[in-house]
């Protein structure tokens with residue numbers, strides 16, 4: 001019997017042989033793990049993926065779709081890529097939107113699991129015909145964008161592609177998977193695919209799912225689309241996330257010079273208004289999105305005539321974090337990251353760390369100085385080639401620090417190996433908690449705890465145990481958003497979040513869920529992610545921040561001070577709020 | 593007394609200025625009075641800033657770069673800086 005919103009199956013493709021098999025997924029599983037990050041985590045647990053080196057042939061990588069994909073709900077054309085991360089060794093779930101999500105679901109699957117390792121470069125095709133492995137020697141070495149263009153000529157217009165760039169082929173620890181200019185960016189899923197010699201996943205199909213209440217769904221979709229034109233999403237539409245920069249700078253929570261400072265001298269030059277005044281600007285949207293937050297800017301120098309997509313996070317990581325004050329260099333750096341297929345946050349974080357190592361005499365690379373845009377570009381090129389310092393940089397800041405020694409780990413800007421996004425933990429202490437306990441490491445997409453810091457419910461520079469409950473709530477909301485899947489930029493239109501997301505899921509599935517069922521679902525999803533990490537070898541000492549942030553106040557804001565005891569108090573409160581042991585273990589493992 | 597208003601993001605776009613310096617006869621003055629004055633100066637922003645007697649969901653206010661406030665009874669004193677931000681700080 002079919003399940004509304006689902007095909008009820010996932011396909012496992014073995015890259016070694018090119019063969020595939022289908023397995024069913026029951027409704028009771030979907031009720032706990034409805035799609036996206038949740039479903040991907042569940043399948044990894046089921047396949048014992050924690051046992052394997054993420055870059056080994058035995059590792060698994062899941063493309064997980066969702067019940068909302070293909071529906072008229074705005075921003076629902078999203079998918080998750082879930083695997084064990086080569087950067088962190090822990091769970092990694094990256095999300096992105098594009099027609100790949102729509103075509104992947106129409107291939108008749110709720111998820112596609114890739115395992116094995118091809119002998120030579122290949123693409124894996126999952127469509128209405130038999131799943132097949134095709135040679136891809138002609139694509140190897142191309143950027144994701146060029147490879148996608150070539151695939152578009154090879155396949156019909158119905159096929160869509162998730163592709164790695166040269167960084168993924170070379171297993172750079174923070175390589176991305178790209179599709180139509182969007183990226184499943186964090187944690188190195190591109191390297192996992194590259195280690196399997198898989199250049200691209202190609203999907204197409206004509207299989208649709210049924211919805212429980214089509215009329216109700218269409219009506220609600222119209223309402224949501226209307227709301228998405230309203231004030232709750234105006235910042236994203238009008239300015240893009242780059243608008244954060246001036247605010248964060250003003251509040252001294254814009255990490256600068258590898259987290260040595262919380263404000264940046266040239267921030268005005270990076271505002272959307274200043275960037276737009278000096279160059280051409282265009283705007284675009286992901287597939288099936290009525291918000292359209294993507295702001296692209298032309299690059300005035302260099303050879304490329306492509307506009308580059310600018311977000312707060314790539315400006316932050318390649319600009320202030322490296323103290324590079326020239327917007328043109330930052331735009332070029334961002335474009336280069338996209339061409340190679342590497343995560344901008346980890347790239348900027350790792351280079352900023354290396355710059356500080358040079359400053360402290362721990363690395364003999366005198367050309368790599370804070371503030372030097374040309375050095376930033378050279379370092380990114382080296383990550384691409386793996387030559388010289390590139391060999392170290394492509395490992396990420398934690399692994400680099402472990403090689404360099406001299407307690408440089410104290411200022412490596414990472415949690416669990418994942419470089420920290422642009423939120424200074426000492427100035428945003430609920431977010432500090434969110435970073436410390438995050439299952440994929442320091443992450444602003446899995447924990448929205450900064451929202452608490454930016455509200456009157458917490459004192460942002462004085463973290464307390466009582467903030468833990470609020471941090472849990474933002475994490476639970478993100479878990480639902482990432483599993484239904486909807487874009488986080490839509491979240492502001494919901495007044496009664498869990499009740500409204502329950503309603504959306506009910507319109508698709510007919511399950512009759514209520515607010516508390518959604519909250520329980522969220523808790524179960526976070527538990528499953530934690531279980532995966534525990535099975536990978538997680539221990540409580542991983543839930544922390546770099547020593548720098550626990551030893552000293554922020555240089556330019558002495559009131560922004562966080563100590564180990566305060567952080568530990570918040571972490572313990574968080575663990576208890578989740579129903580775990582005080583040090584963060586699950587009382588019992590779910591998947592047993 | 594004088595109060596400095598700093599606008600960021602959409603509020604800056606709507607007001608067309610990055611800051612205002614406003615004077616008030618009484619010190620302290622309530623945040624409500626300050627926002628009412630701003631709404632009169634910048635009507636496009638004013639329509640969005642207040643919902644009746646409440647701060648709209650879309651408006652975030654910070655006092656002097658320190659504490660975020662929502663209560664319109666918050667007292668503002670001479671020399672204060674009121675930061676008005678776009679909704680949704682992150683992204």
Ligand code: SF4
Nearest residue numbers: 285286289291293487
């Ligand atoms: S709001 Fe932005 S990121 Fe979200 S779906 Fe739309 S275009 Fe994509």
